[in-house]
Amino acid sequence: MGGNSWPPESELDDLRKTVADIAGRTTKEVRVVVSPYRICPLGAHIDHQGGAVSAMTINKGILLAFVPSGNSEVVLHSAQFGGEVRFRVDESHHPKKAGNANEIRNGKGSTKLVEECFWGRYAKGAVYALKSKGNILNQGIIGLISGSSGLDSSGLSSSAAVGVAYLLALENANNISISPSENIEYDRLIENEYLGLSNGILDQSAILLSKQGCLTFMDCKTKDYKIVNPSNLKVNDTNGVSKSYKILLACSGLKHALTSDTGYNRRVAECQEAARMLLDAAGKHEVKAILSNVEEEVYEAHKDKLEPHLARRAEHYFSENMRVMKGVEAWASGRMEEFGKLITASGQSSIQNYECGCKPLIELYEVLLRAPGVLGARFSGAGFRGCCIALVNSDLASEAASFVKNEYSKLQPELVSNITQEAAVLICESGDGARVIIAS
Structure with a gap:
């Protein structure tokens, strides 16, 4: 079906160049997480009840270009949103609390406080999820996150795609080997515990498990799944x-x-x-x-x-x-x-x-x-x-x-x-x- 044509090499090259410039590295050092959006042909609104669901990923989604930072600092930019998110992986990151704020620095070097509903919260949630399960993070990332151009991604699990992207980047930077089923649980922690959403596990399961041209079937009660060709x-x-x-x-x-x-x-x-x-x-x-x-x-x-x-x-x-x-x-x-x-x-x-x-x-x-x-x-x-x-x-x-x-x-x-x-x-x-x- 040609799903592997995304992302195009030209787009990857542009992201690598941008991150290399930000981080002062070579383009060869820049890695890219591809975290696709998912659609759910059947199984609407029943994953949170332990129902059976179906899904597939599409050739649109989130790209996160990054390099390991060389220390515990995380520095993030977004192609869609302004500002710069900075925090450290050795800091404590607690689940959703009223009044929490991220420190966002604008291009002129001044700082402003933005409520934690801002885009940087997913990266902090990924650190929270990984550390809450006993993983040791010594290395942050310097990265640029970008969604598919011109696409309104609401309804395509863009939040889960973002969470999965940060998980994979942090795991890669810290040489941590995590199975897809474990990452499904980690992204659930980001969404349910850190962000306080009441959704099930369909989105992250589809994003992590799907294969081109196939239908992913999952029993959300047992977590058993199969890829149907x-x-x-x-x-x-x-x-x-x-x-x-x-x-x-x-x-x-x-x-x-x-x-x-x-x-x-x-x-x-x-x-x-x-x-x-x-x-x-x-x-x-x-x-x-x-x-x-x-x-x-x-x-x-x-x-x-x-x-x-x-x-x-x-x-x-x-x-x-x-x-x-x-x-x-x-x-x-x-x-x-x-x-x-x-x-x-x-x-x-x-x-x-x-x-x-x-x-x-x-x-x-x-x-x-x-x-x-x-x-x-x-x-x-x-x-x-x-x-x-x-x-x-x-x-x-x-x-x-x-x-x-x-x-x-x-x-x-x-x-x-x-x-x-x-x-x-x-x-x-x-x-x-x-x-x-x-x-x-």
């Missing part, structure tokens, strides 16, 4: 439709949620509340309240006891879990049209049962479903802002992208004005998972 993708099916595919990323233009509370953490709590009521109804009072601990027979027997909004959350969980299982089978046998229909059904359940999605995102989802060659579509990410994804027939990808741009701009001209023409709808391919590139 599709069969016969280039063979025409009975309708004469090519089974080769590309991925459309369609940006909504929404930079922020339309309400002050996106509801993400509230939805997680509602799933847990539904699980608690179902388990109590079955006499399982000591069992942890997550929906994967509720057997389907128990759900069917007691779901009428749930309040309507909790019943919808539980219905989404059980129906989505089943869609993932069916989707893995469809993918493995190359039945892309069936896989696409499951993606669309996932999107519908996210709207109706999980009740996420605002008007512009729902309109974008519906436009994608009408586009030529689109096999299936859904929101990407939490569904309160960001983008939608679609699986599309390779031969019709360009036509579909043009259709979506034109039709969505009629519905949301103001939001579309916030998007660069090139980034409005991107045609992407599957890519490999996170890795460190050493200059040859």
Whole structure:
């Protein structure tokens, strides 16, 4: 599928030159972490309940060019944000506290305090995660972090991609060998403990485990996973439709949620509340309240006891879990049209049962479903802002992208004005998972 064409060598060369200049090193000494964004075709909003999920990485994402600093200092620059982040790996970094601040130095050498919601917090979180598990860090890094140009990455797990990038860079600089499964846990510590987010492990798992052209399947309860290779993708099916595919990323233009509370953490709590009521109804009072601990027979027997909004959350969980299982089978046998229909059904359940999605995102989802060659579509990410994804027939990808741009701009001209023409709808391919590139 050509996923390994990213990042292009020219982009790597530019990053190496910039970091070499900042650090006073040669370009040969500069290493680059490639940490791709992920999409989740099936398994929306159920990873935090221990459900089954599917994911793949794409040929867009985070690049972190760095050199070991030679001491304990970390010095970071961002291609997207101003300022310079400085701290030491031998300092204590404590989880999320009100009023914490990073010291950011601007280009004129003056200092200002910026609240710890700023971009440097992920690097500090990586140090926290590594040290909390007993790893000894003697070496910092001097680096430049950059996201894929022009792309609104909300809904593509950009935060997990950033966390993974810092983990891999710090491990590489300190000659620490960490398995992908350990790094999944480390990035969970960054997100859940250090930053205080209530998300599951899907994002970092996909970023660390995925292989080009494959679907990553994970049971979030047991942490077991498998890489599923599709069969016969280039063979025409009975309708004469090519089974080769590309991925459309369609940006909504929404930079922020339309309400002050996106509801993400509230939805997680509602799933847990539904699980608690179902388990109590079955006499399982000591069992942890997550929906994967509720057997389907128990759900069917007691779901009428749930309040309507909790019943919808539980219905989404059980129906989505089943869609993932069916989707893995469809993918493995190359039945892309069936896989696409499951993606669309996932999107519908996210709207109706999980009740996420605002008007512009729902309109974008519906436009994608009408586009030529689109096999299936859904929101990407939490569904309160960001983008939608679609699986599309390779031969019709360009036509579909043009259709979506034109039709969505009629519905949301103001939001579309916030998007660069090139980034409005991107045609992407599957890519490999996170890795460190050493200059040859």
